[in-house]
Amino acid sequence: MISPAGAPPPLVAVVGPTATGKSGLGVALASLLGGEVVNADAMALYRGMDVGTAKLAPGERGDVAHHLLDVLDVTETASVAAYQRAARAVIEDLRAAGRTPVLVGGSGLYVQAVVDELEFPGTDATLRAELEAELAAVGPGVLHTRLATVDPAAAAVVLPSNGRRIVRALEVVALTGRPFPARLETGGPPRYDAVLLGVDRPTGELDERLARRVARMFAAGLVAETRTLLDHGLREGRTASRALGYQQVVAALDGHGDLGTAAADTVRATRRFVRRQRSWFRRDRRIVWLGPGPDLLERALRTLKA
Known part of the structure; x- marks a missing residue:
């Protein structure tokens, strides 16, 4: 993809389900476009989680720099808000330097947090601890019933078994007095001139x-x-x-x-x-989906040039 003279390179995102070949395509595109890879897999943020996340070994990354890999200890909690700040800082530095950022990963909310203007409510450690203690004591069902009372729209989206997300929804409602943005994937205008490539295979x-x-x-x-x-x-x-x-x-x-x-x-x-x-990414009509095949890289390049 060619940017207008003087304009920074666009953001390229390679997204889709696990095990479809995103990582290899991302490295190949970054190499050809003079770019660098920005990780968008939440679990690949963790040091030491290499085999189970199918993290590319250093030798498989070629001469392409990778960002936001191995940045957290396993005892730390991954935060999409913190990831958003870090990823945007990397992307904006790369674009300013004339390097093409290639965002690669299958964590839908993490991708969305980068490419669109999404805001994430803050947190309160004391309130969060109280809600988590209650969750441990009574289970997610009781808290989900409370959520249905204070924010029926969120309760309709958040699974009754998802204790962590129920706690977060109750925390946001208590802190802001506003409904929990349970459908984050629908909000926010685009932040970058991004091209989104989806990689998938038959089931x-x-x-x-x-x-x-x-x-x-x-x-x-x-x-x-x-x-x-x-x-x-x-x-x-x-x-x-x-x-x-x-x-x-x-x-x-x-x-x-x-x-x-x-x-x-x-x-x-x-x-x-x-x-x-699949359910998450298929909602985004901007994604150009690419099926498998030996010419995957060529088709991706053609899409970028179109």
Whole structure:
């Protein structure tokens, strides 16, 4: 894609479900466009979570710089608001330097927070702690009933089993006196002159790829990696402990099934996650979807030039 003379390069985003080939395409595009990759996978923010997130090894990144990988300890909570600030700072520095930022990842809200003007309400540590203690004591159902009373629209969107999101919704309502923006994906005008490329594969093919990927992860040392992360506080990490693969291995290490069960559970959970990713990204009509094929890179370049 050619920018007008003197204009900074546009933002290119490569998005879509897990295991579709986004990372490889992102590196190839960044290399050809004179750009750098900005990670938009929430779990790839964590140091030490390499095998289970299918993070590209340094040798697979070629000469392309990558940003926002390995920036959090597993005990830290990932925040989309903090990510938004960090990603935008990187993108704006790259564009000012004439480098093309290539945003790559499948975390829908993280992508949306960068490419569109979204605002995230603040937080209050004391209130959050009180709500989380109540969640632990009475369970998400009771809190969801309260949410339905104070913010019926949010309760209609937030699952009754999603305790973390219920707590956040109640916190926002209490702090702002306004409804919780549960449908963040619908709000905010575009921030950048962004081109969004979506990468997907037929469901049957992707299911097979997911099963093979999980098998490779277990063969490549996911269990050993999880043990190491447990020594570094994985259980205490509110975000990292929920990462697919790791939570299933932890359950097996705790005696809830064996590692074979953990692998099968990881495949099933990842397939469910893919359905949620598709649902999120398919709402965005700006995304140009690219199917698999040996000419994927060429088709992506043609789209950028169009």
